[in-house]
Amino acid sequence: MNADDTLWTEPIASTSRAVFTLPYKANDAQEQTEADFADAAALEAYESAWNECNGKIQATLSSLHDASLDQIVAFVRTAADGGDSLYTALSGRALLKTGLIVGASPGSSSLLYSSLVRQLTRPTPANSSTPQPPCLVSRLASRDCSNIKNALRSLIGGFIGSDIEIEADDEGEEEDQHVGGPATLKSALFVPEDMLNLKAWYEQRFGKKDSDNAPTLVILLEDLETMDGKVLTQMIDTLSHYVDTLPLVFLVGIATTVDAIYSLLSRKTANKLDASSFFVDPGVSAFNALVRGVFVDSQPPLSLAPKLYTEMWRTFEDLHHSVDATISFIQVAYMNHFTSQPFASFTRPTSAIPPASAAPEALRTLPSVITTPDLAATILDPSASPAIILAEVETCRRAISMWNAERSVAFEALLATMDFWEKRKPMETMLAMVLGEGGEKGLAKTVDDLCSLVLQASSTKLPLFLSFLLDRLSAFLASHPSLPTDFADFISSQQSVLQPILDAPRPNGRSTLFNSNIAGGLALPGMGVGGGGASDLDKQTALRPCTDLLLHEVWFASDSTVMKRFHPTPLPSLFRTLSRLDPFSDPSYQPDPSEPPPVMHDLAIAYRTYAETHPSGRLANLGEWWGGFELQAADEPEKGDEAGEGRANGDKGKQANGKKRRRNGGDADEEDEDEDEEESESEDEDEGPARRKQARFLRAIGDLAYLGFIHPTTYKPEHVLKSVY
Incomplete structure (x- = not known):
């Protein structure tokens, strides 16, 4: 029976070679009932919100490492250097081309390796100057390499089951195109732990074609630190014997330093490697890209309040920089918000999910409503109809959407200013200032320091700064067409007004320009720069925390108690x-x-x-x-236990034996001893x-x-x- 033709199928096991699918039947006798506490509307709102957020997460992570892995892909696709070396001259064999991927921690390397495999198995564009076929990749983990026999079996099976289309042989056989997929029983029997069989399979599949367009065989070892040194040595020695006959490239993921691999290998084996090092930061960089892409550059259905974001960063650090755990953290926050908060029905648009009957009363108890009664007069009015309250909620929704769009542009302007003046800070630090708890003071100080540099800029450097900032914002807005362009237009107008000021005569010795000399004031959104009232952009509102907004509890999850139950402090x-x-x-x-x-x-x-x-x-x-x-x-x-009784019985036995020896005329010296x-x-x-x-x-x-x-x-x-x- 073919599992693909079965109605109910589910993948239950995955290995480095294949994904095995087994059929099963649904249990019709057992009715699927939801939990008693689960409201149908709340579950529907949660599923709708999480599906939208998860789509943004996957879209952000899908191309995360594409830019950082370009060097590794170019290294794999580049032909081996034909230059002679001392080892080649003495041994008569070429070196094994090896790439050391430093920084790939086991907790977060799955996403990195998936992106790397996706790029390697993707063919080069047709308009490329040097088109190359996709590579065949065999992913190995330390659990697949308990001994050299299992290691070679996993390595060879990974190539046999690679996802690549292979054309049929140019013989008169009526065969369809073979699409590489999971290793079948026939191929498993054909591929024992012998590299000669891999060589024969490669020549059978690609030897009759143009050998120049044959794919490269890439061996990807995910976790070096847990690898047995003896097995790794035997694997490298085996692969080095087939470098001249097979296009092999060996990629090794190292979480610590390059010295880790050389500590496992002898000098004789290490000399067989033509190694190049590549540094990646999959954990923190993936976290930063995920947070910025989902919570800064776009507006998710439900964002994280500063307190909950700080808890998420702490969990990320405690769980060995795991991106999967971070995604689970966000999902738990969504689930807890929609199933426990009575006002959560307002989170989704009213057209999609109608609000609950108790939701208006829950809005009146929110801290943002109680602390700002002048702004929330409509919500606090007990005689207000549900339609009026709903209209007020929609107004707050549009205000938060506008604030989020302005904040994303301001954040990009802040990063551009830091890059220009070489006052860079880590991305996780900047995200913690903007999104986390207690980062307002550090953000205000950073903005003041940057703005003081802008005010003290010379007549030569200030136009360069405006041009750099405008180009950076233009490129950012081109990739995010939904964001407002008001700030980019403002910078463009300031740049046009700056030239007459520079051409005007100035007193001798005055090499700086002041913000008051520029029409409208040089103001960055959320950055306290420029004269008051010169522009609507100078309101210091773009980078303010979400807690200053009315009804922020509806669109920002803030309950961190559920996370402490899932991730307790040890x-x-x-x-x-x-x-x-x-x-x-x-x-x-x-x-x-x-x-x-x-x-x-x-x-x-x-x-x-x-x-x-x-x-x-x-x-x-x-x-x-x-x-x-x-x-x-x-x-x-000392008494009453088995040991004590045994010792007592032993003493009695020794005394009895002594008396018996004395009766039999034993030697007195022996008795004394x-x-x-x-x-x-x-x-x-x-x-x-x-x-x-x-x-x-x-x-x-x-x-x-x-x-x-x-x-x-x-x-x-x-x-x-x-x-x-």
Whole structure:
């Protein structure tokens, strides 16, 4: 049965070689019921909003790495250098062409590698000076390379199942075009872990064609740090034997530095590589592009309030710069907003989703409405009809759309100004200032510093700045036709007015131009520059936070409590766990005199002593720590357990054997030796519980060190250093 012809199919497994699809049937007996708390209108609004936002996210990420990966693609498509080297002269074989992609972390490299594979498997344009066929790419991960046999099997199978159209042979066979897809059972049996079979398959498919247009075979290793060095060495040695017969290119993703690969390889194997390094930043750059493309350059159905954006950035850093986790964060924020907020029905346009009956009452309780009663008089009026309130909501919707468009242009102007004056800051810092919590002061200082440079510009540099800014804005507005062009028109008019001012005579020694000399004032949106009232653009409103807007709670999600449930902070949770192990840490605990004291866990005792020993210092004395632990830790029972009974029975047996030997006339010296051994064993047994308590103490200290509370120090060997307070 063909899975493609089945009505119900779902991909259930994906490997580096293929995606296997198995058929299944829908369960007609079980009815699909929605949750009790889920409102049908709320779910419909959520699905509509998330589908629109997810479309923008995928459109932004689809071409994210296209520009940054151009060098890698050019490196793969460039023919190998025919120059001779010492290794080539001595071994008679060419070097293995290798590209080291530095910065590809395992948590966020999937998006990077998908973009790279998409570019490599895409044919060059027909009008190109050097048209080249698409490459065949085999993606490998460390889990596919547990040994050299599995590594070569995954490598060869990745080429067999590559998505590329291969024309039929020019023989008189009636065969359709073969479209490469998932590896079938026949091809799997044909491709064992032998490179000779890959060579035979490549010659069979492409040997009868023009050999100059044959595709390049690219091996892409995703995670080097978790790769076995022995398997990697064997793989490189195997590939280097076929460099002269197969067009091989080896790409390696490295999360740390280039030294990581050379630490796994011997010098003999490393000399077989013709390596070139390429640096990428998939995590932070993808996050910045995602945030700017979705929340700055366009207006999503639901944006993130400053507090929630700060929480998203913290989650991004805690989860190893994972873009997938960031997208899930946004989706959870959408879901929580539409299912928990009673006014969420106003988020979507009224024509698409009708508002709920309780929505107008929920609007009157919003902080932005209560703090600005003069602007929200219509909403606060209890006699206002739903139609009037709906019209007021639509007015606020248009105001937020205009503010978002002005902010995107102002943000581009701010970045252009920073680039011109070489006062660049990281993109994540600028996004945190504009979108995050508590960034208004830093943004205001940055704007003031840039505007002071503009005011102090010379007569030569100011026209260059205006031309650079106008060209940057023109290119930005051309790619975003929905944004207003008022600011670009304003800069263009200032540029035309500037020339007469420059041609006019000026006093000697005056090399700067002031903003008051320019008609209308040189004002950047949201940047406090220029005379008051000169232009509508100089209102300092474009880069203000969304919390200044009326009804911003409707279109900006601000509830971050749900994120804390999904991504809890580990340190407070660890403190709570250690406190639960120690009942005396609870102030309300009252021990019962009639009952024996509770037996506490050794880790809880060590943690209590850790907290009480030198609370104001970072060093803790191990001697004092052991003294406190020895007094509080419970003693091990000496009688009643199996070990104690066994020892008692053993002593009785030894005494009985001694008496038996004496009855049989045993040697007295042997009896004395046996008695000495028994005395020494009894002494060791007496010292056993003390030694075991010391071992328990060392175990508890090791557990605290493993949890990150302490670590050794060379300052005082008898002390440990506290690292968590």
